[in-house]
Amino acid sequence: MKIISEITYFAPTTIEEAVELLQKHPENSCLLAGGTDVVPALKKQVEKPRVIIDLKKISGRIRNIELKTIENIESIESIERIESIESKNQQELFIGTLVTFCDLLDSALIRENYPLIWEMSKVVASVGIRNRATIVGNICSAVPCMDSGPVLLTYDAKVQTNKRIIPIENFWIGPRQNCLSIDEIVLGITIISTSPKSHVSAGRFVKLMRYRGEDLAQASIAILINSFESAATATAEVKIAFGAVAPVPIRAYAIEKIISKQINQWDEWNEWDQMMEEALATIPDIIAPISDLRASAEYRLHMVGVMFKRGLKDAILRLQGNGSKYGSSLI
């Protein structure tokens, strides 16, 4: 299928140049990274930009996956969680704007430290798409069924642009809408966490698909458990987020509250059913699934419950070292 609209193509080599181009063409311009969303939209004439600004010629950090230790944690704003924890040993992950899902899958650093990102990347579309598609492009397109959204929510990721740092939860404002201004370019995604030495972490990403081949999520769930061991007590936190069942990916704070109350005693499986019942009851208030040709709202609602139940159990088992392998199927 041919692209029939007339387009001016730019390939700047620095972020500054790219910003300048955006300022020069405030309307009908479009940034290009992997192109797996932009090009089909151009072909179908869903979008008709006159100017395409390709970021792929830009070198430097936006191509990298970096992990560094942060010594001076206080200088970073609004990281209450980490401040409340008695540890000075923090680390920051940076995923640049041009990092593809295959880069993430190939990264030992990701696989070892952020297994949820790895598990999610594994089910994004197909190998061919993952070779080109970027995780930053995925969040910028802001399609409600994006795979990366729920996982990034559970990691409390931040989006770093040329202008500011945006908590991922504030990044989306509606289906296919992000909060970026006209001349704003995402440089990368950052995740700040305590180093693995001071806590144990495990999680689960589950994606509902119509078959085993590549598919867009009909619903998805990410669950992350961090367990902090200290001399006095063991503390833990659970983070849960849903995808494809609301206009944007959403955190399930109400469920987190219910689970966190009991998560420290997760050996107590006898409490499990009661906790589940309480948690499942809150789901209809959290999500707002739609009916379309991929699935009905009823099935989505039903499956979110199933995926949550199985996902949480597996996440806990993984934390204990008895769970399934990352990347295995749960439904």
Place this chain on the structure above:
Amino acid sequence: MEFSFIGKSHLRVDGKEKITGSAKFVDDLDFGANLLYAEIVESPHAHALIVDIDISTALASPGVIKVITGKDFPYRFGLYMQDRYIFACERVRFVGEQVAAVIARDPVSAKRAAKLVRVKYQPLPAILNVEDALAAETTLLHPELENYQHVPWFFPAAGTNIAHLRKIRKHDAIDAIDAIDDTDAMFADADLVLEDRYTVPRYAHCAIECHGAIGLYDHAKRLTIWSASQSPHTQRNLFAQALAPLGLTHKDVRVIAPCVGGGFGGKAGVSMEILAAALATTVPGRPVKILWSRAQEFYNTYQRPGVVATIKMGVKRDGTITALEQNLYWDSGAYVEYGSNVVNAAGLSATGPYRIEKVKINSYAIYTNLPPGGPYRGFGYSEFIFGLESHINEVAKRLQIDPILLRKRNAIREGDQLAYGAKMNTNGLIEAIEKVEQEMDKMDKMDKIRPHSHPHSLSQSSNRCYGKGFALFWKAPAMPPNASSSAIIKFNEDASINILVSAVELGQGFFTVMAQIAAEVLQISMDKIRVETPDTDRNPYEWQTVASHITWSTGNAVFKAATDIRDQIFTLISREFQKDVKDVSDLYLFEESVRSHSNPHFKVAYQDFVISGISMPDGTFRGGPLLGRGSFMPEFSTAISDPETGQGGKPNVHYTVGASAAMIEIDKESGKITIPKVVLAIDCGKAINPQLVQGQVYGGMLQGLATVLYENMHFDESGRQLNANFTDYKIPTTLDIPEEIVAIIVESAQKDGPFGARGMGEHTMIPAAPIIANAVEDALGIRIRSMPITAEKIVAALKHNLNRDLGPEPYEPYEPYPRTEPRPLSEEALAAPIISGQ
């Protein structure tokens, strides 16, 4: 009999060509700088009158050469019934139908200009399902139906939307046939009568190569079409007929089919290729190319028609089926020039492979404002077998008889009377049933092991359950009685041969099988044989590569051509070597040479005479280039029968039969089905290449499983397809293959087939839907009567928990097909192809 080449799994002769990329498909052909490109203007309406077409803006657009509309080609055409126009004339009948075309110097200019063609429509009520089409005060899609030309075995009902009604009325006591129309009398002697309704939606072929064609009309008035086609000769015939008003005759039209990237019936007959032929005549001297996009591949080629089937079956307490009444209401779409024959074929064979005393079948081809229904692997059989084989299990359950035993009791045997009165051919149905049963016994053992060893250790075992499903299938080639094949074999200097045929290699292994047949007769090694792609000027006639008749029919032609050469060789050698050999009967072929039974030392190598002739002592030569010819037509076939009963003809040359079973695992919470094992046994008469037979079983089964598990077509209330893409029309990937597929070959020779072979290509997908439906019922006690059986449908059925007590009302999770489901559009659906000209 011991064969050298037959029954051996030779490597595909076209393998290297395909895997190295040297194979040329239509879009690979280079036509140089003069090539023009065409883009069509599509109807945004399912049903409307065309009031006016303004082409002026489009014509003035840069790069545009011509803009063509229906007024330029007011000719009707069609394979079995001439109900189509090249471009919509006066009226559009489905969303996406071609109304006009732009020819331009490049594809982008063509596409841009197509959006500038302004078409004014007067919308008419859109008929989107068979119920509405049959309603009393309905809108007629084809008010001129009675004027359409059609084959003599079609029965259109003027003044209705019924394009064809195939009636079958059979009573084993011939003089009692009138009793069949009295339904009460028909079921009077049954101990149990069970009635139900099954629905099957539309499906798409999804061949990996989209349709495409290039037309060139030269200044000497020769029209050449290169097309991705299963039917080059049929295309030539229809092009010549449709364009006859321009003064074209058959000899002036040439169709060349290079390598074809899959068809499954979608590239049979003529669909978009007529555009390349027609448009080329408007720009003499310059080739015009037209390629379908994936979206057009869905909504503007043939689709597999949907069907609503009502089944009523009467049985004796011992399981003997006494009577069957089936009404098949086919959603045949906007044009039925090919699709009516699907309806006809299904009507003839809707008893399934059973011996039934009293049969009443009505199979209706019904016009609707959806894309044209047409040929698709299985040709109507997959559709009625879903209902029939589901229904037989329901009958067995009520009789408390094992469903396999019930099938065995009624299984058709050689010589039994078919529904239209002719006799059933030799077949190994019972053997197939028994072999599948043996494999199912192994499944039972597996059943006991699996719950502990399964990888999904987290889905608690209480969430999982297992079911087994079994079904029989059959299918006959659906062809005109005079559908025929021919072949020419040419020898080369080194005793290699070229086989000229006009059937199409579309992945099924046809080339390899033809080479094996010629190799066997002529005793030539496989690497010395090439089989050529069709060119209607150079290769001899072939009807179409459809109906699973190619191994049988073209195989017979190749066998005859090879035998023709062999006989010429024997005649020549016995004449010129009278001193060395006795006579023709003394000769045989072995290792590319002629040998004598009586004289072990006698040997004449092919390469010493097949082109050069036999060198004589006086310096002269005898013989000449050897050329074999073979033609095959099933001379016993006739489609003429009593229109009211269907009795009297022999419309089907033979049936291929088989049995199949699946073991499935259902996750009761998610509704998801996994398939540890599938078995299929088929009687192909003789497996000329067992590995290719196996390949057909794997491929067909996978295609069939997709139609029952997740493939589905969605239309909105205006008749627009919502999922004309692979984002939302799912075809299986390698991850979706059952864990084990067992292919069992049964061989009861077809007497008139080459080495006993009969067709088996389409058949392998036919039982897929009922084996799954029956396994679901076995596992959960739930009978799902509408395809596809999605995970969502299973969960909905389980939640409602209905029909577990064999209650009379079937459970339907949704409004029964074909009512469209008015659901809010998804983002992707809104982004579906934009229709120009609104």
